[in-house]
Amino acid sequence: MKLLRIFLAGFALQLAAFMPFASNTLIPVAEAGLPFIDSQGKELPTLAPMLEKSLPAVVNIATSGRVRVRQNPLMDDPFFRRFFDIPEQPRERKTESLGSGVIVDASKGYILTNNHVIDKADEIDITLHDGRSFKAKLIGTDPETDIAVIQIKAKELTALKIANSDKLRVGDFAVAIGNPFGLGQTVTSGIVSALGRSGLGIEGYEDFIQTDASINPGNSGGALVNLRGELIGINTAIFSRSGGNIGIGFAIPINMAKDVMLQLVEHGELKRGRIGAQAQDITPDLAQAFDLPNGTGGAVITQVNPGSAANRAGLKAGDIVLEINGKEVEHASDLRNFIGLLRVGKKVDIKVLRDGKTRTMRAVVQSPVSDGKQGKALHPKLAGAQFGDITEGSRLYGRIEGVLVVNVERGSPAAEAGLRKGDVIISANRKNIKNLQQFKKAIKGSNKLLLNIRRGNGALFLYL
Structure with missing residues (x-):
């Protein structure tokens, strides 16, 4: 407890450095800046008022299931087992896992978490901040984004307000709430270290928020909130060679998680389409080859499949994609992420740069050609x-x-x-x-x- 107080006091002093005073009056910074009176009667900022409102919305998740045990085929032969006096081996083993979740709809009991937290679970048990426990129903999962939606039937729930994660900036304060190592609800703090992290091979669709707020096993599915207590991300993974936290954690932006959740709630699954175009990042060499101004972002189309939605819309190899439905495209992964979150049949406006001129084309997301x-x-x-x-x-x-x-x-x-x-x-x-x-x-x-x-x-x- 002593260490915790020292940490909170140190963090409060850091926040105080950014807070202007006038006529000895404290000007609060959002929810986290509410005054706190120390032993000397001085006012210091504290995270406690914000956390008092946020903690009840974060739940602990415990799952159990059974998986098939792989055996040597010889063990299936009763004569072989009898000859060598080998007892019959169990064919299944019980699995258990711990994680976290975030209540995002108090009236309907919807909880956001990671797919890997509840994957292959036969039973999902939810424990609330006030100690109440409930069995959860699985609404839908999307392994490609590692998002799952579960539901509990309970009254007097608290939901977190959802922020606009597109407005995040590197350097914004961030607070992670979860259940690391099954210890119980734990809060850690840090900043947004980077945005738009992709190519990590963690998930199929990646656009991570990177944070140095400590994220450990069991935090998966928990909340990443700003200093107003608004949900900005779902904690998902860490980068570590030892399995412990080294200050590099990743969270799914809440805007992406929310888009996935809406489809899972409505349809129970995510049916992704595509437009039939491939792209790559614009490197400095490519920017020079295409006579683009320095610092030009976007993605260059490398291939358009014949008869595809992109082909019918008029896209060509060499087009520089600048925006998708009004959202800026900075990398080729953005193109895949934006399109991948749209359902089949949705219209998509694609703003491109071709021969020095911008133009907007409209394509209709189509079903992937499947030879399954x-x-x-x-x-x-x-x-x-x-x-x-x-x-x-x-x-x-x-x-x-x-x-x-x-x-x-x-x-x-x-x-x-x-x-x-x-x-x-x-x-x-x-x-x-x-x-x-x-x-x-x-x-x-x-x-x-x-x-x-x-x-x-x-x-x-x-x-x-």
Whole structure:
């Protein structure tokens, strides 16, 4: 407690340096600047009034589930186990995890959290700041942005006011609230260290707020708030080689999370479309080659697919995309993020620079062309899984060749064999594959399957 007081006093003194005084009267800075009387009768700013309003909106999440235990196929043979006197092994094990969530709609009980907090959970238990506990219902998830929406039926809930994360600036104060290591509700503070972080390989759609407010395991899904107590982000990940905090944490901007949440609440899922164009960042060399002024941002179109929405709208390779629906495009990832959050059929206005002149084109977001195959049609042991080619809208496009596991039904033969959604099959029966057609040919007529799989940053073999 002594250390906590020293920390709060030190942080308060830092804030006080930015607060003007006139005629010995304190001028508050937002909610966090409400006066606090110290032992000497002097007024100091404190975060406590803001936190008293914000803490009840952040919840602790505990999940439990069961996963299939991978076994050596020989263990399935009762004669083998009897001969070597090996007892029957459990086929499932119980999993538990802890995380955080944020109440964003008090009347309906909607809670925002991370997909990875509740992924594969059979039960989701919510504990409120006042100690009440509830079972939560899953409304929808979006693994690509790592956002999930759950719901509880409870009265007298407190929701956080949602800020406009597009207005954030590097240097703004930020406060992280969550449940690190299952210790209970904890508050840490810092600043916005950077904006628009992408290319980290954490999620499919990345536009992170970077902060030095301490974020640790268990903080996932918790709130990142400003000094007014307004929600600016959902804490998601840290950059660390040891697993502990080193001052580099990442949060999903609340504007992105809110867009995803609205679709999940309305439709239960996020159906992403695309316009059929690829782009890359504008480097200083490209800016010079295109005769662009120094400091010009945006993304340059590198390819437009024939017959695509972008092609019908009039986009061409070499166009410099400046804005999407009025939002400034600074990087190629912005183009993907903006389009990826729009539902199929939505109209999108694209402002481009071509031959020194700006023009605006309108495209209609279209469904991705899918050549997906149901696993049962490919092989009986793949029943319950859906496979597809890696298309241009995927974050894996151009980075790896193979067949993508699009979905796996829980309890299906494919799930019991160990396949997971997001796996990439790069070889089948020791034959390298690049697409569904080659995959189908490699496993045709085989009773057993040997699959080489890329999963995240690792690789493994599955024998079915």
